[in-house]
Amino acid sequence: MLIPPRWVLLGLCIAVPVRQAAEGRFPPPCDSKIYCTGELLRQVQLAKLFTDDKHFVDMPLRRNPEVVLERFQQLVNTTSGRALSKQQLAEFVESYFSPPGQEFEPWEPPDWTGSPQLLNRISDLKLRSWALELNAKWKQLGRKISAEVKNSPECYSLMYVPNPLIVPGGRFIEYYYWDSFWVIEGLLLSDMVATARGMIQNFLYLVDKFGHIPNGGRIYYERRSQPPFLTLMVESYLKHTNDTAFLRDNIHLLEAEYRFWQEQRAVNVTIAGKEYLLNRYNVRVGEPRPESYSTDVELAEGLDEEAQQNLWAELKSAAESGWDFSSRWFLPGPPPLPATRKDTHTTVVVPVDLNAILCRVEQVLASFYKALGNSEKANWFQAAHEYRAAAVQAVLWDDNAGVWLDYNLARQRHNRAFYPSNLIPLWAECSVEPATAERALRYLEESSALSYTNGIPTSLARTGEQWDLPNAWAPLQYMVIAGLAKSSSPQARDLAFTLAQNWVRTNLAVYEKYHTMFEKYDVEGDGKPGSGGEYEVQEGFGWTNGVIFQLLDFFGDQLNVTDLSVYSSGV
Numbered sequence: 001m002l003i004p005p006r007w008v009l010l011g012l013c014i015a016v017p018v019r020q021a022a023e024g025r026f027p028p029p030c031d032s033k034i035y036c037t038g039e040l041l042r043q044v045q046l047a048k049l050f051t052d053d054k055h056f057v058d059m060p061l062r063r064n065p066e067v068v069l070e071r072f073q074q075l076v077n078t079t080s081g082r083a084l085s086k087q088q089l090a091e092f093v094e095s096y097f098s099p100p101g102q103e104f105e106p107w108e109p110p111d112w113t114g115s116p117q118l119l120n121r122i123s124d125l126k127l128r129s130w131a132l133e134l135n136a137k138w139k140q141l142g143r144k145i146s147a148e149v150k151n152s153p154e155c156y157s158l159m160y161v162p163n164p165l166i167v168p169g170g171r172f173i174e175y176y177y178w179d180s181f182w183v184i185e186g187l188l189l190s191d192m193v194a195t196a197r198g199m200i201q202n203f204l205y206l207v208d209k210f211g212h213i214p215n216g217g218r219i220y221y222e223r224r225s226q227p228p229f230l231t232l233m234v235e236s237y238l239k240h241t242n243d244t245a246f247l248r249d250n251i252h253l254l255e256a257e258y259r260f261w262q263e264q265r266a267v268n269v270t271i272a273g274k275e276y277l278l279n280r281y282n283v284r285v286g287e288p289r290p291e292s293y294s295t296d297v298e299l300a301e302g303l304d305e306e307a308q309q310n311l312w313a314e315l316k317s318a319a320e321s322g323w324d325f326s327s328r329w330f331l332p333g334p335p336p337l338p339a340t341r342k343d344t345h346t347t348v349v350v351p352v353d354l355n356a357i358l359c360r361v362e363q364v365l366a367s368f369y370k371a372l373g374n375s376e377k378a379n380w381f382q383a384a385h386e387y388r389a390a391a392v393q394a395v396l397w398d399d400n401a402g403v404w405l406d407y408n409l410a411r412q413r414h415n416r417a418f419y420p421s422n423l424i425p426l427w428a429e430c431s432v433e434p435a436t437a438e439r440a441l442r443y444l445e446e447s448s449a450l451s452y453t454n455g456i457p458t459s460l461a462r463t464g465e466q467w468d469l470p471n472a473w474a475p476l477q478y479m480v481i482a483g484l485a486k487s488s489s490p491q492a493r494d495l496a497f498t499l500a501q502n503w504v505r506t507n508l509a510v511y512e513k514y515h516t517m518f519e520k521y522d523v524e525g526d527g528k529p530g531s532g533g534e535y536e537v538q539e540g541f542g543w544t545n546g547v548i549f550q551l552l553d554f555f556g557d558q559l560n561v562t563d564l565s566v567y568s569s570g571v
Contacts, residue, residue: 026286026309029316030219034065035157036290040072044093045293047086052535054171054291056093057220058100061155068096101173103158107144109166111194118189118549122556130508131552134517134545135190141166141542142195143173157218161205163198168519169540174217175202178322179543181229182475186546188240189553197246200233207253212260215320220290224283224320227354230257231361234368244371251368258361269350269395269407276391278355280409282347283316292534299342317346321354325533326467327459328419331410341465350407352396353421353479359388359430389431402439418447418460420476426483434488441484441492452523454506456480456499466533470524474547477503485554500551501559507548508561517541517548 030036035057045053061068075084075092084092116135122128144164149156158174166187168179180199187196206213213230215221231254238247261279269276286309288296296315300308318324329346330339366381396404398414403422405414423440425432432440449456455472462469477499484496509527511517516539520530529537552559 026284026313027223028287029224029285029290030222032065032157032219033069034061035218036220037287038069039076040069041290041293043083044089045288045290046297047084047089048294049086049090049093052171053293053295054535055100056097057157057290057293058173058218059093059097060100060102060157062096062098063155064152065154071096103146103149103156104173105144105146107142107164108139109142109164109192109195111192112139113191116189116191118191118553118556122552123558124560124562126561127504127508127552127556127559130511131549134548137517137540137545138166138187138190138192138195141169141540143167157220159206159214159217159219159222161202161217163202164195165199165202166195166542167540168538168542169517170519170538171535172216172538172540175199176216177203177213177226178229178475181233182478182543182546182550184233184546185236186542186549188236189549193237193240196237197241197243200230200237203230203233204250204253207257207260212257212264218291223285224316225260226320226322227357228257228261228361229357230254231364231368232357235364247368248372251365251372254365254368258358258365261358267350267409269391269409271395274394276395278350278388278391278395279358280347280350281317281320281354283320284313285316286312288312289316289319295534311342311344314344314346315341318344321346321351323458323467325465326419327417327461327463327465328406328415328421328467330463331408338463340463345410348408348410349415350395350409351421352392352404352406352419353424355388355392355396356404356424356428356430359385359392359425360428362388363429386431392425392430393436397436401443403443404440418449420449420456420458420480423480423483426486427479428483429486437487437492438489441487441489441495444480444484445495453502454523454525454527455503455521457523464532466520466530468532470522471520471530471532472503472506472523473520473530474503474544478547478550481551482554497555497558500555504548504551504559505561507544517544519544 028037034040044056050056072092075088119128119131122131142164145158145160149158150160153160165175166183167173168176184196184199203213210222212225215224215226234247234254237243265279265282266277267280269278296312300311303311318329325341325344327339329349330343331345331348332339332343362381362385366378366385369378369381392404395407398405401416404425405416405422408415423444426437426440444450448460455477457469458471458473458476459468481496481499484492487493506521506527507517510521510529513527514529518529519538519541522528522530531537
């Protein structure tokens with residue numbers, strides 16, 4: 001196996017992923033017999049008391065769990081083994097649970113300002129006025145977790161963190177890992193450094209507690225993570241503050257999170273007789289997702305128990321990717337049968353974006369250790385970065401396509417479909433050679449993805465899943481745009497500006513129509529929010545706002561929205 005030099009010496013031993021479950025059995029999402037597994041959860045969710053399964057598992061308990069489970073069992077005993085009626089379940093839930101949201105205290109960010117310096121860098125008056133309105137949304141999305149959650153954690157599904165935070169919005173009333181990277185970028189550009197620092201400290205707290213950062217702020221997310229942006233959050237914070245003491249105090253936790261991904265999410269790939277170590281999403285956790293329980297049960301109908309558990313683990317792995325759900329994870333059946341969510345096989349995919357992010361993380365950790373005067377670890381992480389850059393090129397680069405492509409371990413070949421993630425190594429600066437960048441630019445120009453002027457679609461497959469056509473998502477837009485903007489090619493930089501202009505105009509047009517920001521947008525038509533997936537499109541919206549601030553900061557002296565009725569006819 002090709003590995004970075006002196007791997008074991010520094011105590012960062014990398015191996016085949018550690019098994020997370022006993023032979024033949026996956027653990028549940030968490031240990032709670034109310035929020036993660038058990039008969040109470042099963043009966044309530046399958047009775048569909050609420051239109052959204054997430055509602056029930058976000059409800060705090062009025063009594064301690066032992067009492068609630070005992071009273072539930074007493075009620076079940078009166079039915080001679082039959083399931084409780086929907087009315088009985090509704091009455092029980094009303095008696096023993098409180099509505100979601102009771103876990104938070106009123107809070108307004110004390111470092112919020114009505115006139116962040118970013119406004120001075122925006123030339124277009126309409127965009128400046130809009131940015132002022134978006135800046136006010138940080139106050140609406142701010143949350144502080146009640147002390148009761150810390151004092152009586154067994155009564156809540158919410159995970160306690162010590163500092164206030166900004167949530168995405170809509171049904172997402174708790175913190176989410178990769179959402180928060182884009183939120184923090186927006187906060188820093190809004191001069192809300194203390195709030196941003198507090199959110200980073202929350203994630204460091206979670207690494208210290210769990211060894212990784214859970215997908216989101218609920219215990220049912222505990223055993224899955226999301227794309228590893230913590231180190232890059234700290235990098236952004238340091239660029240705004242130069243707070244070296246903060247870095248020195250916490251770099252061991254950045255390294256601990258990196259170890260999680262290398263120990264728990266690594267996989268060996270053999271190409272042309274050489275073995276490479278890269279990473280994948282791989283959540284070996286069974287049972288239906290509590291927040292989508294009835295959906296997962298219905299999807300697994302007709303499968304034997306082992307196949308059900310495997311499917312549920314694959315769905316959680318897709319959720320860990322942040323792309324839940326997408327044709328990107330489907331393993332197609334024999335033609336002419338179309339693949340569906342039931343064909344999700346995330347763990348057989350070696351993803352371009354995950355490995356590009358980790359490539360960037362290794363480079364940043366090397367620079368951090370160098371700044372702190374630890375040359376041994378700086379050299380080690382630089383070697384790890386160079387190793388991964390070579391592995392990404394060897395395993396994920398497709399010379400015929402002229403771009404990086406996800407590698408399917410089961411099929412032992414690339415997935416040749418278009419996804420914006422195919423271009424993420426440009427953004428991550430994963431040792432991209434100029435000729436490689438030029439070819440990636442041609443790949444994008446030759447794809448039909450640029451025919452949509454409302455944004456770059458998440459795929460070109462129309463499956464009804466939210467991470468497919470016709471939806472576009474802010475983080476993917478930004479990473480493609482920023483990657484092109486970093487290029488030495490004037491053509492690439494021109495395309496970056498055009499894409500930024502179109503995305504900003506799309507967001508503003510929809511904002512003026514609906515008076516809100518959305519988590520995703522439709523690339524077709526005259527501008528509307530996205531659709532599809534397991535739930536209705538959500539408003540707010542943390543990462544969308546953060547990306548708009550980034551684009552206004554990057555191109556603020558060039559962007560204009562003088563006439564929203566005029567869009568580029570393709571790019």
